[in-house]
Structures are given as C-alpha cells and as structure tokens.
Amino acid sequence: MNSLPARFILVMRHAEKPDDAGNPNLSQAGSARADRLATYIPENFGDPDVIIAAKNSPESERPVQTVTPLAQRHDPPLTVQTPYTDREFVEAASLMLTGGDYKDKQLIVCCWHHENIPPLMNALKCEPGSYPDPWHGKVFNLILKVCIVGPDGPNPVEQIVEPF
Numbered sequence: 001m002n003s004l005p006a007r008f009i010l011v012m013r014h015a016e017k018p019d020d021a022g023n024p025n026l027s028q029a030g031s032a033r034a035d036r037l038a039t040y041i042p043e044n045f046g047d048p049d050v051i052i053a054a055k056n057s058p059e060s061e062r063p064v065q066t067v068t069p070l071a072q073r074h075d076p077p078l079t080v081q082t083p084y085t086d087r088e089f090v091e092a093a094s095l096m097l098t099g100g101d102y103k104d105k106q107l108i109v110c111c112w113h114h115e116n117i118p119p120l121m122n123a124l125k126c127e128p129g130s131y132p133d134p135w136h137g138k139v140f141n142l143i144l145k146v147c148i149v150g151p152d153g154p155n156p157v158e159q160i161v162e163p164f
Contacts, residue, residue, distance in 0.1 A: 008045070009110055009145075011112065012037075013139065014053075015029070016030035016140050024057070024059055025065060026066065030062065030140070033066070034065060034069050040162065041070055042073075053066070053110070054085060054092075054113055055083070060086075066111045067080055089116045089120035092110070092112075096110065097124065115134075115135070117135050118134060124155060125151070126144075131159070141161055143159075143161075
C-alpha cells in the first residue's frame with residue numbers, strides 16, 4: 001500500500017491577453033481572471049507549495065502576471081519560479097516531476113503558453129488524449145489537474161473548467 005500523499009500539478013494557460021499583439025501584458029479581463037484564480041485555486045485544490053510560470057520575454061509576461069496574485073495571497077507569500085522559457089517545457093516537466101525540492105511538493109501550480117502546453121503535458125508523462133492537443137487559442141478557462149503517479153507515468157489528467 002502506498003502511504004505517500006497524492007501529488008498534483010495544476011497546469012493552465014495564462015489569462016486573457018489584449019487585442020494588441022505587441023502588448024506583453026494581460027488584458028483587463030485577464031487581470032480579473034488572475035485575481036479570481038487567487039481565491040479559486042486555494043478554495044478548490046488547497047494552498048500551492050510551489051508556483052512556476054514560463055519566464056518573461058519581450059513578447060509576453062502573461063504567465064507570471066496570471067499567477068502573481070495567487071503567490072501574493074499565499075501566507076507567507078510565494079515567489080513565482082521562472083527557471084525556463086516557454087519552449088523549455090521538457091526541462092520544466094523534469095523539474096516538476098523529479099527535481100530538487102519540487103519532487104516532494106504536494107501541489108504545484110504551473111502557468112504556461114497555450115502552444116506549448118500539449119508538449120509540456122507529454123513531458124509530464126500524461127496520457128495522450130487526456131488533454132487538449134492542440135490547445136485552442138481562445139481557451140483561457142481550463143485547468144489540467146495532473147495526478148503524479150510517478151516520474152514515468154502514465155499520470156492521469158482531469159480537465160476542470162473555471163466557473164468564471
């Protein structure tokens with residue numbers, strides 16, 4: 001019998017972006033979603049142990065902006081970890097599954113860019129077909145709850161639509 005507590009990774013896309021493709025920030029609707037997530041996630045999944053997001057770039061700061069309210073409302077506040085660019089999804093997955101302090105964390109929240117969420121999920125050893133592939137460009141309200149069975153998977157995925 002496995003006596004270890006369950007481990008989960010919540011993978012989500014950043015919140016809404018502005019119509020101006022050159023603007024790296026969240027839109028007003030995106031900022032509102034980020035604020036709602038800061039209470040929704042703890043109320044529905046518990047307090048995160050670690051929050052990771054794709055590293056800021058000149059094109060986008062949206063993943064970090066999406067999870068910053070959640071990090072700030074944590075007691076004590078958490079630092080949003082940004083060790084990798086959005087294209088370094090294999091490295092990010094490896095860190096979350098087996099890396100350093102991450103491997104013992106019960107709840108990790110991960111915010112990424114939608115184009116690279118399917119390969120991130122694959123790198124997290126999730127079953128193909130259990131997550132959107134490709135991720136539709138208009139979907140901002142989906143959380144993928146990954147139950148970490150082990151570093152080699154298959155790790156089951158539950159798709160959760162945010163109610164806002």
